[in-house]
Amino acid sequence: xxxxxxxxxxxxxAMALHEIKCRFFSQEDLLGAGCLDIxxxxxxxxxxxxxxxxxxxxxxxxxxxxxxxxxxxxINCLPATFKNEKVCGVKWVSVFPPNPVKYGMQNLSAxxxxxxxxxGFPIAFMEGTLCSNIRVGTMGAIAAKHLAKKDxxxxxxxxxxxxxxxxxxxxxxxxxxLRLCRIAAKDPAEEIQFVKEMSTILPTLKFESTNSDxxxxxxxxDVIVTATSAQAPLLKAxxxxxxxxxxxxxxxxxxxxxxxxxxxxxxxDWDTVKHRxxxxxxxxxxxxxxxADIHCNLIDLINGKKEGRVNDQERTYFNAxxxxxxxxxxxxxxxxxxxxxxxxxxLQVQHDMIFEHARLKDWVRV
Numbered sequence: 001x002x003x004x005x006x007x008x009x010x011x012x013x014a015m016a017l018h019e020i021k022c023r024f025f026s027q028e029d030l031l032g033a034g035c036l037d038i039x040x041x042x043x044x045x046x047x048x049x050x051x052x053x054x055x056x057x058x059x060x061x062x063x064x065x066x067x068x069x070x071x072x073x074x075i076n077c078l079p080a081t082f083k084n085e086k087v088c089g090v091k092w093v094s095v096f097p098p099n100p101v102k103y104g105m106q107n108l109s110a111x112x113x114x115x116x117x118x119x120g121f122p123i124a125f126m127e128g129t130l131c132s133n134i135r136v137g138t139m140g141a142i143a144a145k146h147l148a149k150k151d152x153x154x155x156x157x158x159x160x161x162x163x164x165x166x167x168x169x170x171x172x173x174x175x176x177x178l179r180l181c182r183i184a185a186k187d188p189a190e191e192i193q194f195v196k197e198m199s200t201i202l203p204t205l206k207f208e209s210t211n212s213d214x215x216x217x218x219x220x221x222d223v224i225v226t227a228t229s230a231q232a233p234l235l236k237a238x239x240x241x242x243x244x245x246x247x248x249x250x251x252x253x254x255x256x257x258x259x260x261x262x263x264x265x266x267x268x269d270w271d272t273v274k275h276r277x278x279x280x281x282x283x284x285x286x287x288x289x290x291x292a293d294i295h296c297n298l299i300d301l302i303n304g305k306k307e308g309r310v311n312d313q314e315r316t317y318f319n320a321x322x323x324x325x326x327x328x329x330x331x332x333x334x335x336x337x338x339x340x341x342x343x344x345x346x347l348q349v350q351h352d353m354i355f356e357h358a359r360l361k362d363w364v365r366v
Contacts, residue, residue, distance in 0.1 A: 018356065020121055020349040025338050027127040033341035035334040038173040041138040048329030049299045056084050059325045071098050078324030081117065089114045089328035091128055097229055112331045124335050125347060131331045136163055137170030139268055139298065140247040143318035145174050146301040146308030147266060148223055148245035153179050156221030158214050158235060159228040160185035160194040163249055167225050172202055175223065184210045184217035215239050226253035237261045243312045248319045251277045256288055259317055264295040268320040276321050
């Protein structure tokens with residue numbers, strides 16, 4: 001695959017001494033290989049978090065390039081390395097919030113590159129939006145395993161986009177007793193589209209659109225999910241019944257009283273969350289939330305250092321800001337499955353080293 005000698009080729013064909021190849025996987029390749037598998041993603045995400053906790057993961061600061069301060073149009077570069085797996089990965093993700101309204105296009109797109117760290121050569125170039133969305137839903141699902149009632153039957157959404165759809169698949173995976181889904185969106189047409197798409201995937205669920213009635217969508221729900229780009233306190237504490245679990249995906253989507261009413265608040269990483277723009281971050285900066293008010297990070301539930309839900313009356317709150325090393329961990333699992341399925345295609349990075357090319361004298365310009 002990389003830096004191969006001619007005698008290494010099992011087909012008996014002469015290969016260039018310095019040929020480098022990697023595997024390209026489109027979104028369709030990954031879907032066709034069965035990579036939209038929440039159980040697979042949960043295993044990969046939990047293993048990634050355990051690996052990070054044990055010191056096996058290199059996770060440097062992300063690089064953020066913001067092109068418009070007002071709209072927050074940006075591209076982020078997020079690397080991570082799993083030392084035991086000998087794989088380094090990077091997610092290159094663009095977030096352009098005006099896209100849906102301005103151009104009718106998705107606001108997020110991503111690609112992922114995986115490299116082995118024995119020689120430092122790339123092994124995969126992958127579409128990354130699928131992985132990124134799966135990671136968001138997966139983290140919510142892991143939290144739900146510990147914080148939601150096991151017999152939860154109803155789920156309510158504020159927001160009807162890609163993240164909401166992925167979250168529903170993830171929640172149904174870990175809470176198979178879910179039977180009713182209510183959805184509220186800014187545009188009722190989005191609710192209709194949500195029901196159309198998701199009822200085909202999850203035919204055992206009953207769906208109800210609410211014509212943008214946020215209270216109706218959430219007030220009797222065992223599980224509440226907010227997945228919007230809004231920066232406003234949409235979810236009200238009065239709508240969160242005793243025993244409800246809340247998965248907060250976006251930035252500022254709920255009033256402060258929601259967190260104040262919850263017996264347990266869990267984050268993917270509180271030290272990261274409190275410096276961002278989530279509701280919890282705002283509460284922390286305003287002096288209405290302290291470090292002591294956070295029950296734990298998600299890893300503490302996974303490894304058993306902290307307990308999750310202890311009774312059916314607890315209101316619980318989960319906020320994930322996003323840990324890119326988890327994306328890389330899930331991407332590695334997706335890569336392995338896609339390879340096993342024979343999906344993707346080879347990309348030739350180089351055939352020879354630069355000065356080995358026989359025609360270099362014809363190509364160089366001086």
